[in-house]
Amino acid sequence: MAHRMERRLFGMDSTLKIVIVDENPVRAAILADGLREAGYTNVTHIDEMTNLLARIYTLDPDVILIDLENPSRDVLAQMFQVSRVVKRPIAMFVDQSDAAAIEAAVDAGISAYIVDGLKKERIKNILDLCISRFHAFARLREELERARTALSERIVIDRAKGILMRIKKISEADAYALLRTAAMNENKKIADVAQSVVTAAELLK
């Protein structure tokens, strides 16, 4: 412990023990990779929420990062309590003077707790890194969602084209043109018109 303290004094932050509490394995991996790239090699990921406090006490981390979608955040509130299980006080990193930091973190969807006494400037870059990684993950998720939507739209348009081709005995290009004209006239998306065609066809079956 004394050895660790000494190294801390000399600014070797790579010794900081960081715990990531996140049930989303992809996001946790993105975060852990970012931390390792930045030189924080002692990173542990907890994805199992049962006995969370006991796991955290066993790991005895300097910094705890938890995503805001995790209901177990309230479990951490217990660490602030005076109680026999507390081994050492823990404080949330973003304190009174850091309104902007807490806002940026909450906005990104993450919360950070550090062991009391650890100078906050020293983990400022950890939090900044987390925030940018969380944003990166959110963008990734949005892109995935967009790709999924695009795919399902294409499927529904294909089905609608097939229905029109069968019923009206027209070509695929004409079926698509018909959908597009209807969409323009009704000021709707082609996928929405296609969905109406598919629904109507199901009802008329």
Next chain:
Amino acid sequence: MIEDRLRIGFIPLVDAAALIVAVDRGFAADEGLVIELVREVSWSNVRDKLNIGLFDAAHLLAPLAIASSLGIGHVKVPLLAPFMLGVNGNAITVSPALYEAVAADADGDLGDPSVSAQALARVVARRRRVGAELLTFGMTFPFSTHNYQIRFWMAAGGVDPDRDVRLVVLPPPYMADSLSSRQVDGFCVGAPWNSVAVELGIGRILHFGCDLMARAPEKILAVRAAWAANRADVLKRLLIVLGRASDFINNPAHGDEVASLLAVPDRIGVAPEIIRRTLEGRMRVAIDGASRIDADYILIGRDDAARPEPNSAAWLYAQMVRWKQAPLSADALATAQACFRPDLYDFALGAGAMRRRAPSDGVGAFTGPRFDPADIAKYLAAF
């Protein structure tokens, strides 16, 4: 009419009812309020998002607003409670095994919390003699009425909640699972989670919260003090809307409609029947069908329950002092009392009528000294 947009955070619990009905039944729109209700997963999130201004107002644990105003456990941000969203509504549920053990050791009627607490003390002592593990109980947050109620009950039987048992924070949706996997032996939580455990056949309700305290302050509408000052008109309209929603909820003719409004997945998301029975205080306490009726099980604005009383805030503060979360000081007491704002409530909704069935000390605990906000040291010394 001018439209004002508000974002309000809530946790999916039955005592968010007034907020949900106010928005989804159109009362808010009638007052020109466009409210976005944001469902949250943790009290920490609700508090933080309210504190930094992402929310205009929030459904919040009453003691958490006091803790925030005192700067205990987290950043100090003065919060106000101009409206009680819920009084009572909690229950203590135990595993079938613990129920059997407590019943076997009960010297009298197990419905009496003094009897059950003493029985628990005997179970705890016996387990210690045979070297069994400590019993574990769940509650929802360190600054919660659940925490204070379960501690009050245990201590009344001579069980030290910090030494004789393990008391852990568990998010409400995990309570039932933790009981069935035997990670906890019991818990104190709000509606609908006790009923959920009963319906799953994995828990038995030992006490309603109102068995322990006739009137326990539970959830408040919380706003930042600065926000209340800057947006007094919006706050007033919000309180009027909540008052209307409470009246609507308490009209028995609306029972089905209220239950189905609350039951939808992005609101509370449990079966309407459970919500309806909860609001009526008509709950099954065991899977074999035994049920109890208590009109005081949960109060959503009924009998002036929505009017915040500084006395309730003082009682919550006294519990914080009792369990060593806060030091006792006259300043802190004054700060706690000032969180609860009957003046703002009266300004919007008219001065409250006299409470019909309020206990004489405002709380009505099943045992212990009469609560006296003027002498908390003496009150605490009497335990």
